[in-house]
Amino acid sequence: MVTINDVANAAGVAPSTVSYVISGKRSISPKTRRLVEDSIRKLGYHPHAGARALASSKTNVLALVVPLRTDLNVAVVMEFVASAVTAARAHDHDLLLLTKDEGPAALQRVASSAIADALMVMDVETADPRVPMLLALDLPVVLIGVPDHPAGLSCVDLDFTAAGSACVAHLAELGHRSIALIGPSPAVYRRGTSYATRFLRGFDEATKARDVRAESRACAHSYEAVSACLDDLLAADPGLTALVVHNEAVLPGLLSDLRHRGLRVPEDISVIAVCPDSMAEQHAVALTNVAIPAEEVGTQAVEMTMRRLAGHTTPEVRLLGPRLTRRESTAAPHA
Amino acid sequence: MVTINDVANAAGVAPSTVSYVISGKRSISPKTRRLVEDSIRKLGYHPHAGARALASSKTNVLALVVPLRTDLNVAVVMEFVASAVTAARAHDHDLLLLTKDEGPAALQRVASSAIADALMVMDVETADPRVPMLLALDLPVVLIGVPDHPAGLSCVDLDFTAAGSACVAHLAELGHRSIALIGPSPAVYRRGTSYATRFLRGFDEATKARDVRAESRACAHSYEAVSACLDDLLAADPGLTALVVHNEAVLPGLLSDLRHRGLRVPEDISVIAVCPDSMAEQHAVALTNVAIPAEEVGTQAVEMTMRRLAGHTTPEVRLLGPRLTRRESTAAPHA
DNA sequence: TGCCATCGTCGATGCGCTTCGACACACCGA
DNA sequence: TCGGTGTGTCGAAGCGCATCGACGATGGCA
Numbered sequence: 001m002v003t004i005n006d007v008a009n010a011a012g013v014a015p016s017t018v019s020y021v022i023s024g025k026r027s028i029s030p031k032t033r034r035l036v037e038d039s040i041r042k043l044g045y046h047p048h049a050g051a052r053a054l055a056s057s058k059t060n061v062l063a064l065v066v067p068l069r070t071d072l073n074v075a076v077v078m079e080f081v082a083s084a085v086t087a088a089r090a091h092d093h094d095l096l097l098l099t100k101d102e103g104p105a106a107l108q109r110v111a112s113s114a115i116a117d118a119l120m121v122m123d124v125e126t127a128d129p130r131v132p133m134l135l136a137l138d139l140p141v142v143l144i145g146v147p148d149h150p151a152g153l154s155c156v157d158l159d160f161t162a163a164g165s166a167c168v169a170h171l172a173e174l175g176h177r178s179i180a181l182i183g184p185s186p187a188v189y190r191r192g193t194s195y196a197t198r199f200l201r202g203f204d205e206a207t208k209a210r211d212v213r214a215e216s217r218a219c220a221h222s223y224e225a226v227s228a229c230l231d232d233l234l235a236a237d238p239g240l241t242a243l244v245v246h247n248e249a250v251l252p253g254l255l256s257d258l259r260h261r262g263l264r265v266p267e268d269i270s271v272i273a274v275c276p277d278s279m280a281e282q283h284a285v286a287l288t289n290v291a292i293p294a295e296e297v298g299t300q301a302v303e304m305t306m307r308r309l310a311g312h313t314t315p316e317v318r319l320l321g322p323r324l325t326r327r328e329s330t331a332a333p334h335a
Numbered sequence: 336m337v338t339i340n341d342v343a344n345a346a347g348v349a350p351s352t353v354s355y356v357i358s359g360k361r362s363i364s365p366k367t368r369r370l371v372e373d374s375i376r377k378l379g380y381h382p383h384a385g386a387r388a389l390a391s392s393k394t395n396v397l398a399l400v401v402p403l404r405t406d407l408n409v410a411v412v413m414e415f416v417a418s419a420v421t422a423a424r425a426h427d428h429d430l431l432l433l434t435k436d437e438g439p440a441a442l443q444r445v446a447s448s449a450i451a452d453a454l455m456v457m458d459v460e461t462a463d464p465r466v467p468m469l470l471a472l473d474l475p476v477v478l479i480g481v482p483d484h485p486a487g488l489s490c491v492d493l494d495f496t497a498a499g500s501a502c503v504a505h506l507a508e509l510g511h512r513s514i515a516l517i518g519p520s521p522a523v524y525r526r527g528t529s530y531a532t533r534f535l536r537g538f539d540e541a542t543k544a545r546d547v548r549a550e551s552r553a554c555a556h557s558y559e560a561v562s563a564c565l566d567d568l569l570a571a572d573p574g575l576t577a578l579v580v581h582n583e584a585v586l587p588g589l590l591s592d593l594r595h596r597g598l599r600v601p602e603d604i605s606v607i608a609v610c611p612d613s614m615a616e617q618h619a620v621a622l623t624n625v626a627i628p629a630e631e632v633g634t635q636a637v638e639m640t641m642r643r644l645a646g647h648t649t650p651e652v653r654l655l656g657p658r659l660t661r662r663e664s665t666a667a668p669h670a
Numbered sequence: 671t672g673c674c675a676t677c678g679t680c681g682a683t684g685c686g687c688t689t690c691g692a693c694a695c696a697c698c699g700a
Numbered sequence: 701t702c703g704g705t706g707t708g709t710c711g712a713a714g715c716g717c718a719t720c721g722a723c724g725a726t727g728g729c730a
Contacts, residue, residue, distance in 0.1 A: 002447070003686055014710045019688060026689095029708060046447040050388025051686035054715050059385065061431075068417040074410050082403040085432050094450065095432045096396075097420050112337070112381040115429065223619055249617070252587035256619035259594065282584070284558055284591035338716060349680045354718055364678060386716035389685050 002045045010039040022047065053114060062088050062305060063096045063116035065107070067123035072185070072221070072249060075276055076294045077122070080144070083298030084120065091306050093117075104133045111137045118305045120144065124155075126192040140308030142301050145194035152315050154308065156300045159319035160195045163290045164202025166322045167244045167272050170288070172210045175332045176270065179207070179242040180233045181216035182226075182250060189218050199246050199274070213237060221249035227257050241333035242270040248279055255283060266331035277325065286327035293320055337380045345374040357382065388449060397423050397640060398431045398451035400442070402458035407520070407556070407584060410611055411629045412457070415479070418633030419455065426641050428452075439468045446472045453640045455479065459490075461527040475643030477636050480529035487650050489643065491635045494654035495530045498625045499537025501657045502579045502607050505623070507545045510667045511605065514542070514577040515568045516551035517585060520560075524553050534581050534609070548572060556584035562592050576668035577605040583614060590618060601666035612660065621662035628655055 008015040013032060020026040021036040028036075039045070053059045064084060066077060085095045096116050098106050100123055107130065110116050117139070121130065124145030134141045135151055143155045164181075171179050181203050183189065188196050200216060207214035215236050219229040234240060245251060251273060255265065263269050265285050273280060273289045280289040297320065304316060343350040348367060355361040356371040363371075374380070388394045399419060401412060420430040431451050433441050435458055442465065445451050452474070456465065459480030469476045470486055478490045499516075506514050516538050518524065523531045535551060542549035550571050554564040569575060580586060586608060590600065598604050600620050608615060608624045615624040632655065639651060 001449075001686090004688095005686080015687080016689080016711075017709060020709085023688080027708065032708075044443075044447065046444055048389070048686050049448045049450045050385045050394065051715090052688080053385030054383065054389050054685090054717085055687040055689080057715080064432075068421070074413045078409045078413050081432070082434070085434055086403070086436070089434070089437065097399075097416070097430045097432050099417070099420055099424070101421070102424065108379075109381055112379065113384045114336075115384045221617065223617065223621075252590075253617060253619060255587075256590070260619065282556065282558060282588060284588060284595065286558075336716090339718095340716080350717080351681075351719080352679055355679085358718080360719085361679085362677065367678075383716050386685090387718080389687085389715090390717040390719080392685080 001048070002043045004045070004047065006043055007036065007039045007045050010043060011035045057114065059114060059117050060093045061096050061116040062093050062302070063098055063110050063119050065098045065100055065119065065121045065123075067100045072188075075248065075279060076292050079276060079294035080122065080298040083295040084302055087299045087302035091302065093302075093306075104130050107133060107137065111139050117309055118142070120301050120305060124194045126194055126197055128194075140305055142305050142308070144297060144301055146198070146317065146319070147194060150315070150317060154304050154315040154317065156297055156304060156316075156318045157195065157320070158293055158297065159321055160198035161202035161205075162319070163274060163322035164199040164204075164244075164246075165206035166202075166290055166324050167274070168203055168206035168210065168212065168214075170272060170324055170326070170330065171242045171244070171270060172206075172212055174242075174270065174330060176212070176242040177333075178213040178237055178239045179244060180214065180237065180240055181244045181246060182219050182229060182233075182254070183216060183246050184218060185220040185225075185247070186218040187220075196246070203244065213239075215240075219247055219250055221247065221253070223253040223257070226250050226253040230254070230257055230261070240269070242272070242330070244272050244274075246274045248273070248275040251275065251279070251283065251287070255285070265329050267334070270330040270333070272324075272330055280325070280327060285329050288325065288327045288330040290322045290324050293323070296320060336383070337378045339380070339382065341378055342371065342374045342380050345378060346370045392449065394449060394452050395428045396431050396451040397428050397637070398433055398445050398454050400433045400435055400454065400456045400458075402435045407523075410583065410614060411627050414611060414629035415457065415633040418630040419637055422634045422637035426637065428637075428641075439465050442468060442472065446474050452644055453477070455636050455640060459529045461529055461532055463529075475640055477640050477643070479632060479636055481533070481652065481654070482529060485650070485652060489639050489650040489652065491632055491639060491651075491653040492530065492655070493628055493632065494656055495533035496537035496540075497654070498609060498657035499534040499539075499579075499581075500541035501537075501625055501659050502609070503538055503541035503545065503547065503549075505607060505659055505661070505665065506577045506579070506605060507541075507547055509577075509605065509665060511547065511577040512668075513548040513572055513574045514579060515549065515572065515575055516579045516581065517554050517561075517564060517568075517589070518551060518581050519553060520555040520582070521553040522555075531581070538579065548574075550575075554582055554585055556582065556588075558588040558592070561585050561588040565589070565592055565596070575604070577607070577665070579607050579609075581609040583608070583610040586610065586614070586618065586622070590620070600664050602669070605665040605668070607659075607665055615660070615662060618664075620664050623660065623662045623665040625657045625659050628658070631655060 004015045004018050007018045088095045119141045122144045124143045126148045128147045145157050146155045184196050217229050273287045277291050280287040339350045339353050342353045423430045454476045457479045459478045461483045463482045476488050480492050481490045519531050552564050600606050608622045612626050615622040
């Protein structure tokens with residue numbers, strides 16, 4: 001193993017000088033700098049992460065807590081993780097993966113073992129039991145999602161309330177007077193998952209404000225559940241002309257089922273989805289959608305974290321405005 | 336911060352004794368053990384990861400290199416990551432996420448900074464440029480996928496060659512004499528991605544051995560590409576009665592398109608997919624599939640890694656046998 | 671009763687790095 | 701010419717832990 005001493009010897013300087021060349025915390029003459037940098041390159045020196053962490057109490061590692069239900073949301077979670085790790089590397093940090101399943105204890109462990117410098121937490125619930133513990137942690141924490149009482153924690157997410165309203169607005173402007181929301185599975189609502197309840201709120205407020213007839217249902221993602229959900233909605237409101245789908249997993253089955261029923265999209269029924277753009281474009285009828293900006297959220301989460309690490313102490317709550325893209329699946333209802 | 340000294344003082348023993356209680360590397364009297372464990376619990380002591388790494392040259396971290404093309408394979412990658420992190424935690428290790436994009440340099444960095452104890456590498460190519468470097472690394476390395484020359488590296492994966500054969504065998508036994516393979520996008524083949532070429536080989540061998548008429552196409556995952564691909568296949572062989580789909584992303588579009596063409600599944604055309612079970616069950620016509628056992632591969636990869644870390648030095652190559660589940664999408668062809 | 675082996679505990683050392691205070695030297699103005 | 705002010709470099713200390721050799725106590729056996 002190549003150590004800082006080896007580099008120092010090779011360059012004919014003191015180890016501390018090498019350290020200062022690397023960190024830039026003291027001024028170094030151009031001559032010495034060149035000498036040291038050459039030695040570093042020649043020897044292939046990389047500082048020992050553990051030693052560095054021990055001496056400086058900084059690990060250059062960010063911990064990310066992800067939900068590991070592999071049946072749900074995968075595309076979004078994956079995209080988020082991808083952008084987070086990329087953004088973290090851009091700031092010379094690595095990403096450590098934790099699972100929600102391990103619960104609060106894992107957060108304690110990571111914090112008090114000094115494994116990571118900061119925490120990013122996904123899949124936040126409205127009354128998330130982890131929030132109090134996170135507050136006590138005195139590590140920078142950024143939540144992806146917004147709990148009811150973020151207290152002193154930073155948050156970033158799509159503005160799902162606005163997204164819910166935007167869907168309704170789009171449909172209402174096309175002339176729809178009777179629409180339904182197909183939401184995530186009942187379990188998601190039961191857990192009080194932040195984005196689900198916020199979206200529903202936006203949907204409800206907007207339909208009320210515009211005096212649009214509205215129904216909403218939680219929907220599991222099996223084909224049978226989708227089909228039953230549609231039965232139910234059409235029975236409750238035979239005049240239904242539009243669907244808002246806040247449940248990506250359900251889309252293929254839903255579109256199949258609509259066709260089975262002889263309902264054409266968008267001629268007989270309009271469909272607007274909340275999903276990544278790539279998914280919206282993947283279907284035979286390209287879907288009008290509100291994009292889930294997983295990539296931007298991931299990047300923002302990292303940026304906010306880095307800001308906290310740099311000493312920026314006031315927590316921020318950042319809600320990204322929804323972006324609705326009109327494609328082929330929405331149209332004015334037939335008379 | 337609570338240190339080992341604090342615990343030692345609280346328990347009235349020497350720091351080294353606390354260390355031995357934790358590691359179990361020397362025998363400790365029951366009385367002392369209880370004393371120490373109580374103090375640990377009372378103080379909420381967690382060893383400092385950096386200090387531990389420095390003193391013992393072990394980090395208890397596994398690095399996982401994932402491909403971050405978020406458009407492809409997401410479900411499989413996600414499931415794999417999920418099981419890997421869970422398995423790693425079961426062995427008291429954490430998981431660090433690296434991206435393939437960073438290339439070989441990232442592997443060097445991680446190895447020589449002693450950030451992780453071992454590497455697991457996904458998305459291996461037949462002639463993967465990372466292999467030589469990984470060999471030189473003197474860290475345990477486990478590949479997910481099998482390159483042409485694994486040399487001294489451990490590998491684990493689904494036996495895609497057998498999977499390709501199994502698909503053909505199933506269809507042939509149903510009586511199909513003319514089948515086509517819809518594979519991953521051209522870019523995947525161009526990169527020489529291990530699983531794509533191995534599956535194709537199994538498909539080719541089996542169709543030849545059984546004297547079945549066969550076509551195969553790479554297929555991008557846009558709806559247009561799928562449609563064009565089907566046009567092409569049906570033109571090349573109007574008597575086509577079955578499709579093998581080794582491209583999960585394409586399934587929703589493909590099934591839509593078949594219906595548009597008036598081709599019923601399985602009455603007019605059989606479809607067998609290589610995809611996770613959850614995805615197979617999600618469609619209106621439940622799909623016969625060969626499962627991608629991402630979860631088992633992830634677990635196995637970790638187990639193999641732990642074995643290497645425990646001193647088990649001979650590299651293993653482990654290919655998991657394919658599991659084909661018959662559902663509704665395959666049937667005997669009509670005369 | 672005395673000796674030796676065994677078991678359990680302790681103290682010291684060093685892992686590789688950052689950081690702080692000290693210091694040598696050059697340069698400026700008086 | 702001399703004191704003063706930076707600038708660039710050095711040496712030492714210490715971060716928290718694992719590990720090794722040493723050592724005291726205990727018990728068995730002769």
